[in-house]
Amino acid sequence: MSVDPLIQSPGNSQSINPYSYIMNNPLAGTDPTGYAKEELTKIEHTKTTEKVAVTGSRIKRTVTTDVSGTATFTTGNGATKTQSFSATYSGGKVASMDIGSQKNIAQKSGEGNGGTNQSQISVTGSAEESTSAKLSVPSKDVLGTKEMDSQATEIINNFESGGTKEQGILVDKSGKHIEPESCNNKGCSFDSPKNIRFVAHSHVESNHPHSGMAEATTKKREMPGPGDHSFLVKKNAPNYFRTPSGVIKVLEYKGGQYQVRTLSTGSISPNWNPSDANLSRREIKKALKR
Known part of the structure; x- marks a missing residue:
């Protein structure tokens, strides 16, 4: 008989000894030897x-x-x-x-x-x-034509001036103008666009609550914004946009690289990259100090 029995009286099922070693074993539920399960x-x-x-x-x-x-x-x-x-x-x-x-x-x-x-x-x-x-880049060159330049300029010039929301229009291959589902300060959303010929939209001044961040973001919007390349990749459609300062540009793809063309001067800024659309850590730190 154990000196510390678990059951003190076999005839009484309620006589479990709460002070027995088996009830207070600190290794209970563990496997110190490793025999029960492999480590x-x-x-x-x-x-x-x-x-x-x-x-x-x-x-x-x-x-x-x-x-x-x-x-x-x-x-x-x-x-x-x-x-x-x-x-x-x-x-x-x-x-x-x-x-x-x-x-x-x-x-x-x-x-x-x-x-x-x-x-x-x-x-x-x-x-x-x-x-x-x-693919993360267009499958072929995506370039605006003189006709597209003219039509996009007309569309953009008809956008309301000022305001805090972007405006945008998709033009399909039949010439139909497709309105966005919604727009905000950062962009416009379109549902199920098909057969897109080109895109025209506006960039507006940032409404970021921090003045330094708003200034830095607005400056960044003089070039294509985050996601502006998506229509080139997905729809082979050049993306025209008006900058906050009023300059009309178009994002194109030629010879394996993105380029930004200014319509009024014909000048081209080569080697644009989608990552360029976002503020860098250095730019953010600098903006937050203003």
């Missing part, structure tokens, strides 16, 4: 694959992501094992194609422990999963 000591290798599927009406849609992979690890006794895993999760609607804002979706396959992504894409307002949708 996971090191993950040697992992490989995951993420697939993004797009469903729903063309621009506005639901994104479902399937993730699966394997993990190879060494157990406490030196054995090597491989464990498979998988998961599925779904997001809500992704924003419609925007002028002035950018949403990224990616399809990638990577390896852990210092591995690198094998492929990654970045698109704005993807209408469907197509070859062109998986």
